[in-house]
Amino acid sequence: MSADSQRIRVLSAGIFSLILTMGIARFAYTPLLPIMQAQTDLNDVTGGWLAAINYVGYLLGALIASLLNDLHLKDRLYRIGIIVAIVTTAGMAVTENFYLWAFFRFFAGLTSAAGLLIGSGLVLNWLLRHNFRSELGIHFSGVGLGIAFGALVVELAYMHFNWSEQWWLLTIFACLLAIPALAWLPRPAQTTQTTAGSTLVDNPPSKTFMYLMMFAYFCAGYGYVISATFIVDIVEQQPSLEGKGALAFLILGLSAAPACFVWDRIARKTGVLMALLYAYLFQIVGIALPAISDNLMVVIFSSALFGVTFIGIVSLVLTMAGRFYPTKPAKLMGKMTLSYGVAQIIGPAITGILAGALGNYSLGLWIAAGMVLLGAAVILVLIKTQKSEAIL
Secondary structure, X not given: OOHXXXXXXXXXXXXXXXXXXXXXXXXXXXXXXXXXXHHOOOOHHHHHHHHHHHHHHHHHHHHHHHHOOOHHHHHHHHHXXXXXXXXXXXXXXXXXXXXXXXXXXXXHHHHHHHHHHHHHHHHHHHHHHOOOOOOOHHHHHHHXXXXXXXXXXXXXXXXXXXXXXXXXXXXXXXXXXXXXXXXXXXXXXXXXXXOOOOEOOOOOOOHHHHHHHHHHHHHHHHHHHHHHHHHHHHHHOXXXXXXXXXXXXXXXXXXXXXXXXXXXXHHHHHXXXXXXXXXXXXXXXXXXXXXXXXXXXXXXXXXXXXXXXXXXXXXXXXXXXXXXXXXXXXXXXXXXXXXXXXXXXXXXXXHHHHHHHHOOOHHHHHHHHHHHHHHHXXXXXXXXXXXXXXXX
């Protein structure tokens, strides 16, 4: 097999793993949330708590990824995560007990970390060792494709299956996706040598850079999680948009899928931090628009803009982290995601409580937009004071 063919297989394995662990195990909950609320006892508050519990699992997964150095152990955890993602998806279908749902959402969060962080680290390590460009745009398209896939399945199945049957349908697709996700990703080599004979050397950032970047990523995490978790419910609560929630989520995913390529190319021209600043500023608009207007075209534009920007931020930050530590990319990826993950625990719980008290998500959206604006200010500080470390 040629090097290019093997590269396609490795990247495809990563894409399929993200569709499974992110698109199904994690994000399918979002378009299914209003359906579960209509057909079970789930409400805004308990729905928010389930989302927060999912992110607790994701945070624990990020912590584990940040502490591990052994690539072979990470490979085993990645493969276990693929299987657990299938089990947790099926688990959501077999009960209406909130505590069991919480159990399955927690472990779904763990598996999403296995796919997004450990899987991404393994893919990036393979690319670096085989002398390919150290960009993960193609790989991270799996997140957007996964979101679109889950939304499309829910939209097409809505008239024919109840909430439980839709979880079972997603489980079947998860089993199919697991085959290439497991079979096409090679076992990692422990060597720090590339196939061309050069040595991979870690180049850690300064502590100031890392802490400021972690805070900026925390702000992005808060902004991201509100729209990612509640966008379907936000749309469905508008009388003029009833029945359009899954469409908004589908647009979000379809917009995210190709966006990583665009942000990779923007970063080549402007530097990573300037590209991040642009992504933060555009994301503010995407988050705030549903709080301003309930017009269908405005909401669709908001979903597209959010999809384009959130995946760009994740892709740029995690690729940057992996470049600082090419011998163990998931290590700093995990640390960065810890800050992102803390925000994802706090955000849904607060927003769910506010929505339950106020009857809408407007205040939650404005708070999320404000947090991203704060993150953009931190990125601007980094551009002015730490620019030498951002040119990667």
